[in-house]
Amino acid sequence: MKVAHVPLRTAIGAFVLNSGLSKRNLEGEAAQGMHAMAVGAIPQLRQFPPDRFAKLLSYTELALGAALLTPFIPSTLVGLGLTAFGAGLVQLYLKTPGMREPGGVRPTQQGTGLAKDVWLVGAGLTLVLDDLTHRRLAR
Structure with missing residues (x-):
């Protein structure tokens, strides 16, 4: 891992890891609400019961957060996962x-919390592209 990646990977890794930890024991109405919202965007998730979906999401966030915080995991790999x-989420x-506001991509007040997750895509792509271009220049 490049030293320049440490702040980005640490900040995002800690945030994602904490998010995964907070979902570990999600059950009942909270799991159902999260599941219903996810199914609205990705209908294939309907095959998972809400409690199981919440656990899988928690484990995914825990794994991604831990990978971002682990220095020997290549930035390209964690960048792809983050992207x-x-x-x-996007x-x-x-x-x-x-x-979203009607006819556009600008978020409503309710959508701001999800719209901001576009930074995860940008950060993931930055890790991938920086790592790949750095390798190419090093040859």
Whole structure:
């Protein structure tokens, strides 16, 4: 891992890890609400019961957060994971009714929390592109 990646990976890794920890024991109405919102954007998630979906999401966030914080895991790899995770959240934002102003991509007040997750995509792509271009220049 490049030293320049440490602040980005540490900040995002700690945030994602904490998010995963907070979802570990999510059950009942909270899990159902999260599941319903996710199914609205990605219908294939309907195959998972809400409690199981919440656990899988928690484990995914825990794994991604830990990978970001682990220095020997290549930035390209964690960048791809972060980009995919962020893209899922952006899809949730784009497909959930009431998150965007009519006829555009600007968030409503309710959508701001999800719209901000576009930074995860940007950070993930930055890690991937920086790592790949650095390797190419090093040859």
